[in-house]
Amino acid sequence: MAQNIFEGKAIAVTRTEHDIAELVFDLKDDSVNKFNALTLSELGQAIAEIKNSSEIKGLLITSAKDVFIVGADVTEFLSHFKKSDEELTAWLKSTHELFNQIEDLPYPSVAAIGGVALGGGCELALSATYRVLSTNGQIGLPETKLGIFPGWGGTIRLPRLIGADNAIEWIAAGSTQGAQEALKVGAADAVVEPGELTAAARDLLLRAIKGEIDWRERVNTKRSPLKLKSPVESMMIFEGAKSFVAAKASPAQYPSPIEAIAVMQKCAMMTRDQAVDHEVKSFVKMTRTPTAPNLVTIFLSDQFNKKKSKKVSVQAEPVNLAAVLGAGIMGGGIAYQSASKGVPIIMKDISQKALIQGMAEAGKLLGKQVERKKIDMEALAKTLASIHQTLSYGDFGSVNIVVEAVVENEKIKKSVLQEVEQHVAQNAILTSNTSTISISSLASGLARPENFCGMHFFNPVHMMPLVEVIRGEKSSEKAVATTVAYALRMGKTPIVVGDCPGFLVNRILFPYFIAFAALIEDGVDFRRIDKVMTRFGWPMGPAHLSDVVGLDTSVHAAGVMTAGYPDRMTFSEVNPIALLAGQGRYGQKNGAGFYKYETDKRGKPQKSDDAAVDGILAPCIKRRLEVSDEEIEARMMLPLINESVRCLEDKIVETPMELDLSLVYGLGFPPFRGGALKYADSLGLARCVETSGRYENIAAVYKVPALLRGMADGGKLFYPM
């Protein structure tokens, strides 16, 4: 007969057959288990009760949910980060003590892991003597993605279990591992079918209790210094890893992966109990960096948006079959993305050649997935077969949603949309992937404008997470909901925005290019601007970005933006982008823009300097001013901040969180800075107002928006704690 040892709202412990205490995580009123304040407090009480039960011979740790434990509760992180060093240290150490108590029990313990065991959940599992994973189990320490590192013993136990090299790889990359990977390196002791998980874990525990396996030896290994062959080996592993990681992401911007390696290195020589202090101290240091709260804020904004999107999707029509019009760069990418996420799609073009190219592109992307062992050949063939290419509207009667991705020309788009409307069912949703044309205006020729909205993807579709879902004047809730739901099915992050020239992301980006042109006018070399802005954290500088987007495309977009916002989005008479495009330099696509491009052995374009460009740009330069790097940064970023604030004023997007998320996911805004509005908060809004005001005579994009001035005067923040 099972006997109750502890019963709480997150944890229950019972004494079961063979005197095994079974500790079950089951957080009430939540779909997942997580280490929030309640769970941690109950874990303390549960362990105390277990230790008081003298008959217990082994501990089994399980979950009553589909997941084991998803990790520490990230919604509590920002308030932990606000704690004093002493308070934070005490909080970390109290959990260390709990996990150590589990490890130090006078009998063996086994964690039975079905679903995910991440972060703190993984660290708890590592404190058990053994781990059994179900085939769908996943384990990992993703903390470095939030600007911190595992702070409940993960940097101590994982290297001792799976070796320093594996642990460095897991922790520095913050990756999640499947059950088989975990088994291969020794993080898991067995992998079984989900239905057999508890029985298998119990069986392993019984064998340990009976002394058939030397569980004490395992515990000793975890509590002793790390076994490394020699100091030279240690040096090679840890120092090599540090250089590798530093080359991937700037340690000044993303310090936690390197700090985690340094902690593992230092703790390698120590016993577990000595190492705890060191891990805690370094963890506290990471919470003091600006990167940690910024990355946590993005994570929380992502969760907020996911919840909101799911709520919106309740009203969606089911999507069993989609269609894309146009098999070009975007259409091909959309078809690939839809098919690879399991939504069959018809890809229609007017050119057979375009269809062949679109399919070839999808095939290439799938081939890479096979190379990386993400899918097998069967999945490749199945996905390709779910893209139906056509030159006619034959099968459009059964399509639930259409994405129009033909050339960026209002007249053509309108006529294509009117045409397709006649071939689809009455309740089918039509969307447009236009970058610049007003959704309300495109809807004007439609018989059912309520069934239409914008669905704006970013290039390359398979890489960029953002999809702007644009609500036109007449778009119905159903149209928006179905588009949001389809974007979610495609594995994307949909953000609902209002209809205006440039929508949200391109509208905010455009003033940044006006600032760029104004700096060139003041005699600042574009290459230097690119360097300063990549140092700021952008994946590429504005000149390089213009080349990638296409200078002809940028000129076209500029026309739309200037017409849309004539008060501020105008270039002075000589626009460097237009000047280069006028010389036939369209950017990366034809090998020449601000830079010149040659294709390397792997087929990737490599940029290099082109002396001819200075001559072409000479007419743009009006004066030669001394401009410092700090000024370049401020002059580039303030217009982008101002326009972000204007989008909030105009209610183009509902919250600062969605706005910043859009910039990170759609533009590659440096995540460690948290987005434009979070960055403005960190600069200080009063300082933004003052500096931008100083530049007002340069261009109208520096004019301070009323909302920003009001917030600065009122001492407010976009992210009040």
Ligand SMILES: NC(=O)c1ccc[n+]([C@@H]2O[C@H](COP(=O)([O-])OP(=O)(O)OC[C@H]3O[C@@H](n4cnc5c(N)ncnc54)[C@H](O)[C@@H]3O)[C@@H](O)[C@H]2O)c1
């Ligand atoms: N390329 C980008 O970076 C990007 C990013 C976001 C949005 N967009 C938008 O996506 C749309 C497509 O852009 P793209 O870069 O893929 O263009 P693209 O020129 O590569 O492809 C357009 C395709 O549409 C086809 N087409 C033309 N008329 C058609 C018709 N009546 N029916 C079916 N197909 C037709 C063409 O044959 C061509 O294959 C544009 O509205 C563009 O503004 C582009």
